C-alpha cells in the first residue's frame with residue numbers, strides 16, 4: 001500500500017512482527033516480556049528446522065508481517081555466551097547440512113546445492129543488541145548455528161566452532177524459520193537466551209528458568225526497537 005507523506009509517495013511499512021518459539025514455555029516468556037503489545041503475534045513452531053519451517057510458513061500464509069523473529073533458549077559456546085546471557089544472531093547457519101567426508105565436512109554451498117546461510121538485517125540486529133545491553137543485560141552478537149542434533153560431546157562442540165568461527169550459540173530452528181521468512185521476502189532475526197553450555201551432555205545442568213527469565217527481559221526490549 002502507498003500513502004502520501006509530506007507530499008511524497010512512500011511505501012507504508014508493515015510493522016507487525018511474527019515471533020516463533022520452539023515450545024510453549026518459551027512463548028509464555030516472550031508474551032510476558034511483550035506485555036500484551038498487539039503488534040506482535042507469538043506462535044509455537046515446534047522443535048527442529050522442518051517443523052519450524054512448516055509452522056512459520058503456515059502463519060505467514062494467514063497474516064501479513066514486516067519481520068519474523070525466532071526467539072527461544074539455546075546452548076552457548078564456551079567463551080562466547082554464558083548461561084543466562086542473551087545472543088543476537090549476526091547470521092543464521094545450518095551447521096550440519098552437508099556431507100561428511102574423510103577430509104572433513106562439506107556444506108551444501110560447497111556441494112553446490114544451495115546455501116546454509118540465512119542473512120539477517122545487520123543494522124537491526126546491532127540495534128537490538130545495543131538496546132538489550134542498554135537495558136542492563138549481557139548480550140553477544142555473532143553467528144548462531146542451527147543443528148539437527150543437540151551437541152553432546154566436547155569433540156563435536158570443537159568441530160562446530162571450527163566449522164563456524166565465532167559461533168556464539170547453537171539451537172535447532174533458526175535455519176528453518178529463516179528459510180520460511182526468506183520465501184516471503186521478509187527479514188528475520190534470531191534472539192536466544194542461553195540455558196546450557198554446548199558440550200558434553202549434562203541435562204541436569206541446563207538452567208531453563210534462568211534462560212526463560214533472560215528471554216522475557218529481551219522480549220521487553222522488542223517493544224521499543226522492533
Ligand SMILES: O=C(O)c1cccc(C(=O)CC[C@H]2O[C@@H](n3cnc4c(=O)[nH]cnc43)[C@H](O)[C@@H]2O)c1
Nearest residue numbers: 022023025026047073074075150151170171172173
Ligand atoms: O523443560 C522445559 O521446561 C523447557 C522449557 C523451555 C524450553 C525447553 C526446551 O527443551 C527447548 C528446546 C529448544 O531449545 C533449544 N536448545 C537449547 N539448548 C540447546 C543446545 O544446546 N543445542 C541445541 N538446541 C538447544 C533448541 O532450539 C530446542 O528446540 C524445555
